[in-house]
Amino acid sequence: MNHTEVLTRYTANFVDELNVNGITDVVISPGSRSTPLALTMAEHKGIKEWIIIDERSAAFFALGIAKQTKRPVALVCTSGTAAANYFPAIVEAHYSRVPLVVLTADRPHELRDVGAPQAIEQIKLYGDYVKWFQEMAIPEATPEMLRFSRSKAARSVYMAQEGNSGPVHVNFPFREPLSPDFSLENMWGEASEQSYMPAFDGKKRLDSEQLIQLIEKLKSKQKGIIVCGPQTDADFAEAVTSLASHWGLPILADPLSQVRSGQHHKDNVIEGYDAILRNEAVREKMKPDFIIRFGAMPVSKPYLFYVKEHMAVLQFVVENHTGYREPVGNTTEFIFADSVMLCKDLIETEPVLNFEKDWLDEWKRMNLISKKHLLGGSEENITEGEAVRALMEVIPDSSGLYVGNSMAVRDVDTFFMTTPKNISILANRGANGIDGMVSSGLGAASSGEPMTLLLGDLSFFHDMNGLLAAKHYNLNITILIVNNNGGGIFSFLPQAKDGRHFEALFGTPADVDFKHAVMMYGGEYAHAATEDELKEVLDKSYQHKGLSVVEVKTDRTANADWHRKKWKQIENEILNSGD
Amino acid sequence: MNHTEVLTRYTANFVDELNVNGITDVVISPGSRSTPLALTMAEHKGIKEWIIIDERSAAFFALGIAKQTKRPVALVCTSGTAAANYFPAIVEAHYSRVPLVVLTADRPHELRDVGAPQAIEQIKLYGDYVKWFQEMAIPEATPEMLRFSRSKAARSVYMAQEGNSGPVHVNFPFREPLSPDFSLENMWGEASEQSYMPAFDGKKRLDSEQLIQLIEKLKSKQKGIIVCGPQTDADFAEAVTSLASHWGLPILADPLSQVRSGQHHKDNVIEGYDAILRNEAVREKMKPDFIIRFGAMPVSKPYLFYVKEHMAVLQFVVENHTGYREPVGNTTEFIFADSVMLCKDLIETEPVLNFEKDWLDEWKRMNLISKKHLLGGSEENITEGEAVRALMEVIPDSSGLYVGNSMAVRDVDTFFMTTPKNISILANRGANGIDGMVSSGLGAASSGEPMTLLLGDLSFFHDMNGLLAAKHYNLNITILIVNNNGGGIFSFLPQAKDGRHFEALFGTPADVDFKHAVMMYGGEYAHAATEDELKEVLDKSYQHKGLSVVEVKTDRTANADWHRKKWKQIENEILNSGD
Numbered sequence A, B: 001m002n003h004t005e006v007l008t009r010y011t012a013n014f015v016d017e018l019n020v021n022g023i024t025d026v027v028i029s030p031g032s033r034s035t036p037l038a039l040t041m042a043e044h045k046g047i048k049e050w051i052i053i054d055e056r057s058a059a060f061f062a063l064g065i066a067k068q069t070k071r072p073v074a075l076v077c078t079s080g081t082a083a084a085n086y087f088p089a090i091v092e093a094h095y096s097r098v099p100l101v102v103l104t105a106d107r108p109h110e111l112r113d114v115g116a117p118q119a120i121e122q123i124k125l126y127g128d129y130v131k132w133f134q135e136m137a138i139p140e141a142t143p144e145m146l147r148f149s150r151s152k153a154a155r156s157v158y159m160a161q162e163g164n165s166g167p168v169h170v171n172f173p174f175r176e177p178l179s180p181d182f183s184l185e186n187m188w189g190e191a192s193e194q195s196y197m198p199a200f201d202g203k204k205r206l207d208s209e210q211l212i213q214l215i216e217k218l219k220s221k222q223k224g225i226i227v228c229g230p231q232t233d234a235d236f237a238e239a240v241t242s243l244a245s246h247w248g249l250p251i252l253a254d255p256l257s258q259v260r261s262g263q264h265h266k267d268n269v270i271e272g273y274d275a276i277l278r279n280e281a282v283r284e285k286m287k288p289d290f291i292i293r294f295g296a297m298p299v300s301k302p303y304l305f306y307v308k309e310h311m312a313v314l315q316f317v318v319e320n321h322t323g324y325r326e327p328v329g330n331t332t333e334f335i336f337a338d339s340v341m342l343c344k345d346l347i348e349t350e351p352v353l354n355f356e357k358d359w360l361d362e363w364k365r366m367n368l369i370s371k372k373h374l375l376g377g378s379e380e381n382i383t384e385g386e387a388v389r390a391l392m393e394v395i396p397d398s399s400g401l402y403v404g405n406s407m408a409v410r411d412v413d414t415f416f417m418t419t420p421k422n423i424s425i426l427a428n429r430g431a432n433g434i435d436g437m438v439s440s441g442l443g444a445a446s447s448g449e450p451m452t453l454l455l456g457d458l459s460f461f462h463d464m465n466g467l468l469a470a471k472h473y474n475l476n477i478t479i480l481i482v483n484n485n486g487g488g489i490f491s492f493l494p495q496a497k498d499g500r501h502f503e504a505l506f507g508t509p510a511d512v513d514f515k516h517a518v519m520m521y522g523g524e525y526a527h528a529a530t531e532d533e534l535k536e537v538l539d540k541s542y543q544h545k546g547l548s549v550v551e552v553k554t555d556r557t558a559n560a561d562w563h564r565k566k567w568k569q570i571e572n573e574i575l576n577s578g579d
Helices: A005-019 A034-044 A057-070 A089-096 A143-161 A208-218 A236-247 A280-285 A301-308 A341-347 A359-377 A382-392 A407-415 A437-445 A457-462 A464-473 A488-492 A499-507 A514-520 A531-543 A555-575 B002-018 B035-043 B057-070 B087-096 B143-159 B208-220 B236-247 B280-285 B300-307 B339-348 B355-374 B384-394 B407-414 B437-445 B457-462 B464-473 B488-492 B499-507 B514-520 B531-545 B556-576
Strands: A025-028 A048-051 A075-077 A100-106 A133-137 A167-173 A224-228 A251-253 A290-294 A314-319 A330-337 A398-403 A423-427 A451-456 A477-483 A524-528 A547-553 B024-028 B048-051 B074-077 B100-106 B133-134 B167-173 B224-228 B251-253 B290-296 B313-319 B332-336 B401-404 B423-427 B451-456 B477-483 B524-528 B547-553
Touching: A005 A034, A005 A143, A025 A034, A025 A057, A034 B499, A048 A057, A048 A464, A057 A075, A057 A089, A057 A100, A057 A423, A057 A437, A057 A464, A057 A499, A089 A100, A089 B087, A100 A143, A133 A143, A133 B280, A143 A167, A208 B464, A224 A236, A236 A251, A236 A341, A251 A330, A280 A301, A280 B290, A314 B280, A359 A382, A359 A555, A382 A477, A382 A531, A382 A555, A398 A407, A398 A437, A398 B035, A407 A451, A407 A477, A407 B457, A437 A451, A437 A457, A437 A464, A451 A457, A451 B488, A457 A464, A457 A514, A457 B464, A464 A514, A464 A547, A464 B457, A464 B464, A477 A531, A477 B133, A488 B488, A499 B035, A514 A524, A514 A547, A514 A555, A514 B514, A531 A547, A531 B208, B002 B024, B002 B035, B002 B143, B002 B224, B024 B035, B024 B057, B035 B048, B035 B074, B035 B100, B048 B464, B057 B074, B057 B087, B057 B100, B057 B423, B057 B437, B057 B464, B087 B100, B087 B167, B087 B332, B133 B143, B133 B355, B143 B167, B143 B556, B167 B556, B236 B339, B251 B384, B280 B300, B332 B401, B355 B384, B355 B556, B384 B407, B384 B451, B384 B477, B384 B531, B384 B556, B401 B407, B401 B437, B407 B451, B407 B477, B437 B457, B437 B477, B451 B457, B457 B464, B457 B477, B464 B514, B464 B547, B477 B531, B514 B524, B514 B547, B531 B547
Parallel strands: A025 A048, A025 A075, A075 A100, A100 A167, A133 A167, A224 A251, A224 A290, A290 A314, A314 A330, A398 A423, A398 A451, A451 A477, A477 A547, A524 A547, B024 B048, B024 B074, B074 B100, B100 B167, B133 B167, B224 B251, B224 B290, B290 B313, B313 B332, B401 B423, B401 B451, B451 B477, B477 B547, B524 B547
Antiparallel strands: none
16 A cells, blocks of 8 residues: 555544544644645545634634534644644633544654754643543554554544543644545445444442432531532533422522523522622621532632631532532532432432521522612613623523623623523633633534624634634624723722723723724624613624624723622612511 | 732842843733732833733744844733643744743632632643743742742743743742732842842853864865854854855855845855755755754755755754754764854864865856846736745845745745845744744834734734734834735645645635724735835835735735746756856
8 A cells, every 4th residue: 555545544544433433523724734634524524624724713613612512523733833722722621621632733753853844742732631642653554553543533532521521632643745545445444333432431320328328418407509500411400400499499500500591490590699699798697508519619709708708518519520629618528420310319319308498588589689680770871781681681592602701701690690591601611711712602603503702802802813714604693792991800809909000901901993803704793882772783683694793882990880889789678678 | 027018029029030130021911810920010110011912922922022132031921721822932932942931820729720710730831842940939028038039030031041042931829919019118129230140151162172073074075065044143144154255165044044134245155045956956966065054954945855865965963052953864963062153163273174166156156047037027916926026125224024934934035135234034933833923023023123024814814913012012013915815835735736625725715804904903004916016015114113014915826836937947047057
């Protein structure tokens, strides 16, 4: 077999095996050394290739697809700094447990570490951030090496999803010439419907003894709270709300938990806890005697203060596989078991627990007060909070919302009230960066589900290159930019009092007219100055199929003031009414 | 001492010591956790802070300053993916030996690996890509710890420049509250003019015995060539051309060697070797009997073929410190000694070598033929080569040229003829990426030297965010974009024959109207369709103080054809005339 035939069969077997194991999307960035993989991916009928020039954006785009579809996505790039550009998204995928199969092309061994062009050290390039790393062999096409190729492909997809999902990295040395020959007979090799690593993968489940022990610990308690952090299992909301109903407990549901929206019963869902817990006296009064938290910590800072002030309270943290997501130091017992199964099992374990009704009622009362004030009133010039409030009102049923970090996710926490609408909420809360948001949102949008991306001006600027994908693939998305001309979140921090240097260092106004960017990428641009105007403009954007960017300009000081005013109103009414 | 005082003194001592050791520029990206460093840098009168939102651009901007000034530059960012965004520029700095002092703020230890927000593992984040890594202590301000702080600062600057320069990484855990107090008495501490790590750092030099041995090896030779790869020592051009004159040898000077431009005698400089060596018969005829290469391999592919076809020829590769930059496998002896000193020492070592005059004359004859054809003729629609030709003609004396990778640097290789103009040429040839070019060019421009950035459309797109620095700091630069709507270099590769998939995967047209981007950043935009028009437009841009972007649209196929036509003309005349 000549070089080209060996190259073709080796690569084709790998690519086909990825597809047999569930890979249907690959994001490719242009390059020469990656030709074998890129062309073979394009040739494979079961895999859709997305071509994205900027590798940093490409990796976040893949992350967005993977978060949306909950399935692994592949990435292909050439050797050199191209691969280094993947690092931010890989870090995010690591911490938010998203399966990515990163395939980097490399110079062959004889061109490494000798000053050859575009050759960098790529072995373990991403260190501990990937779950699994494999250096592939120089292509060979003996039956054994084709089995090797398929085996690594199958295992890469499996490892990306084993236990807590995450990124894996496979590095491919290729020698020139790099073009495959697709005219070869039986190029795809010995594929079958069956993966090279077939597996029945079980879920963790507590046995009856463990369940009884758990119930035993809760028997004497009265004031429990169920806390739901960010998660994306579609069955979880139904399961956890059933448990909460069964036990009569309040659920503090983070906006990213998927618990605030959907058809499940939400009577026990207390979405206003961020505002409620801002007051120290309230936090004291509402001291719980146990906490069951599913998933990571909620974004809410007041919730953090709440648990900090009640360190000795018995807390259970549930992880589907494993993990140590307990940043406060609370007395914690971990439960490593599938969340959905756990809820069902707890419901069915005797004896049935019966908790104090007043406790839940008080949470509900405070929640109503909170919602009333947050949803009422209107400022002359739209504030950030009002922008998000408007969005939550008009966002279509059966659509997705990708939320940026910094102020965006905090405002969604405040204004995302329980709703029967099916809204799936995604975010990059692994590392909470402001990078890659446009690409992440577009990756999620590529699935076809109507998608809204909510973010600040700095985040929008950081990944403006990501807009090219919208143009190139005519993706349908509404991007709502809340522009406070800089790092708005810093206005809330102590540093804000530092007049000197503050504006330059923390205000960081981008001072850029985004309209030009939107035009460059063939999108529709609109601006809104009031809440009503915004609702109108958003509605219109949802009718438009393609890239729609809606911008709201807010004032940082006005935002901070408005938030504080609302919290004060809520606090006053909570403390001065009721018991 | 309270927390804030400790934080302030600890950080101020570190920052001041950086400045004592020569740091005058720092590039800061906005964030909260990096507040202590950012504010203190801004407060220090000896350090200029550049605020750049996008960390990837920020790192390349710092790289540009460092390449231009040949002095270390500091970087400051917050914890999380912000730090991961530095990776591409760090990889480039590693391979092209550029001193960067990377300072990343981090969560304190108790917030690491526990699911705390925006906390990622930053210990040895960049692996082997940094020369030195230090994890700082939580701030303390005892006399010993202030000395610790200063010592690490001094050493970080030293290590970035020790031997082959490169990036270093210092990680700072900070606890809240994060604001320093600049009202403190004697905040900057026990500074002195003297560094905490004062050192007389010697250069490598061969002794007389080694020099005699070296000369001995060359005594029987007749057909030597001196090859100059990319380098930036300002004294090198004078030294190597003196040596070449002394010995009567041709110099094959890469465009990035600084040897083609300046006031030194350039009679022996053969800049046309890329075109000359395209023909196999010429490569055979011009077989050398020894090669002395200073620095890395030249960019020229024909030169690569040339040395590949003469593997057994005695070759010396000179490195100022150490390194292994020999990617071909030629018989090589390394000389680890300062290049400038080596040239001077060789000139003064007896006996004086005397080489065959015909050899040098033949190189000069071929060089004249090459130049004649390359500089002659004109196409109706401007080609890439003509665009670069025009640029080299009008580029001002005493200015800099930052060259992009891919086609840009290859065209400069072809068209950058020897000139008495003082033109310094910079590039990112460590890893040859298409990333970070706009920021690199602007970083170099920030020094005040008139700067031109030459790059392709994909490279311009990749770092369009970099333009914000031009707007924010009103930097003066002329950016010449040679737009062939995609990956032009791929047109020269075998893959180009692959009709199916080619356009999508290798053409990768960005299909974006850059005019919008330029307007968004307040720059002047111009387009040129002919060579004369381009010269006019470039001249105008050099009058304009600020961001000027000049775009030339070319056709990939026409480019490839034009290049091939020129090479054929040169080859024909070389082979059919002379001996």
